[in-house]
Amino acid sequence: MNKTGTSDLKYLFNPRSIAVIGASRTPGKIGHDLLKNIVEYGFKGEIYPINPVADEILGYKAYPSIKHVPGEVDVAIIVVPVDKVTSVARECGEKGVKFLVVITSGFGEVGNVEAEEELLKIAREYNMRILGPNIFGYTYTPVRLNATFGPRDVLEGPIAFISQSGALGIALMGWTIMEEIGLSAIVSVGNMIDLDVVDISKYLAEDPNTRVITIYLEGLKPNTGFKFIEEMKKVTKKKPVIVIKAGRTTKGMVAVASHTGSLAGTDHLYNAAFKQAGIIRAYTIEEMFDYARLFATQSIPRGDRTLIITNGGGVGVIATDVAEETNVPLLSPSSDLISKLRETMPWFGSPKNPVDLTGQAGVDNYVKALKIAFESKEVDNIVLLYCRTAILDPRDLAKAVAELYNDYRDTGKPIVAGFVGGLDVREAISILNRSGIPAYPSPERAVSSLSKLLEYRS
Known part of the structure; x- marks a missing residue:
């Protein structure tokens, strides 16, 4: 699969149809709460719950597999156990799905690199893009899409937030509501086996509904530092980018490795990279959104x-x-x-x-x-x-x-x-x-x- 420009992310952020594979009738389960957010936040596209034993979930007809869905599917959100993800991904490829949003964890962050490699191989075979795995989903407020299992009533606004941490991202969704901070997009990137912070930032740099991009970053994949600097230079010439970089200390770097499997790297190297790329660095969550609030309005x-x-x-x-x-x-x-x-x-x-x-x-x-x-x-x-x-x-x-x-x-x-x-x-x-x-x-x-x-x- 060749990575092209940012236009091919259009149907991730503005999908015509979404399938939730692993949709559940049981409140409190991720497959239920995520589907409910999509429905109740007001998404206007087609919604297809996938569950082999349910006829209907939240008022929508359920299908036993992605293969049984009658129409095209732009985005498949995968909420199944890790050992079933690759088989589901192959079915999505055969269906012609454009994007896989893999909520499931248990991949590279716990040393299961083989599963990541197999998943990526399948995606390339069928020309699909992957967001994740190990994520809480994503939100794009201009089209009333909240495909997460976090808080539902995200406020619409011009600030985009990309998070490498699932738990922190969910918490900040609620925090931004409390602080009356409006968001255009929230994107959980997790292990970044395909789409990464740079890919999402490049798309948002062209997004007319986004004025400033904020990022919680733990680290980059090996051998991607040069790409990060060169590509983010292009982004920051169009829109301000504010990053809070975690894993600044020795013990913090160890924590990052166990969390997402990323390389935290020494802090002075990241400082140099941010400076070269024109990125504004924040050291606290409060600072990041303080700065973003100003860029969003002034x-x-x-x-x-x-x-x-x-x-x-x-x-x-x-x-x-x-x-x-x-x-x-x-x-x-x-x-x-x-x-x-x-x-x-x-x-x-x-x-x-x-x-x-x-x-x-x-x-x-x-x-x-x-x-x-x-x-x-x-x-x-x-x-x-x-x-x-x-x-x-x-x-x-x-x-x-x-x-x-x-x-x-x-x-x-x-x-x-x-x-x-x-x-x-x-x-x-x-x-x-x-x-x-x-x-x-x-x-x-x-x-x-x-x-x-x-x-x-x-």
Whole structure:
């Protein structure tokens, strides 16, 4: 089987028909829960449950084998014991299936390399592609496809997530729902005996519904490092790619080998590879999605001159420190800009950078300062900070900022917010995020995220 371009992955992400081989009538079994997700998330294509002893599952006619399905099948999702996978794969090949999504584990990750080789041999014989094995499935929200046994109600959005870990991927599906992070795709790649991180990334780089690609990576297959660098260079020229690389320590590398059978490699080699490929590295899950949230909503800035607007000196100082530590240049305002900003605050405020509106600031003070920042040719990027005060309800501020942003969204001037406080501040953060302004519960996270936007620009 020759690997061609990315267009041949079209029917993986936008299938006309799906068969679930190993579909079950029993709730709690993978073959049942995965099929239920496909059905209830709203997939509009043909759905074929395959079960030799069932007539109907979840309202769909069941078939004893893939051979008995009357129509064409683009994707076959395999949820059968490992010793039955190859025979099922051959039946799929004879049927003309285009893609095998192999959920089953018990392959190379436990030393069963022979089974992987046989499976790949069959796929090549029949010109099929394989996602997996040892995966939890995949999701593509624009066509309402959730072919996983993870959480069902994934939010639609412009962030794609590729995971080499099944359990972590499932957990993060639920976490992104809780954090109101919208996803275009979730792809579990597992052992990557055929389709790998690069193949999926290349496809998503051309996907109009994806703005940023995030990856949880444990390691690469032997002798694929050069391909990874060269191909990912092409991807990052089109869209930002953010990677969290696990197995950074000696014991972590051992854990990776036992998990997916991949080669973790020394961390400095991966750092060098990421740098060559233009990949942004994150060190925590929180960082990865913090950065992604910003890339998903904001344009690449025209310049790096950054203005901080705050109602608290302390958070302004913290933001300033982080800006210097992460190479975010702070604007030195002109006398004209200082004069304009002076009019937005009490006499004891500071119109320099950070712009300190003081704890007496209300919605009007913030709105006036933001208008000046958006309209100033000196300002390329805006960091908006807020500390909870008795004077100003954070939700009122968030609503006003969101409304103002509608007038300046098309300027392409990035804005990021850091709101510090309690539960009402969390509500305000949610309001901002829903409006398209990336907002975080600390100044550090806001400025650090902006630094990655500037890093990608350079």
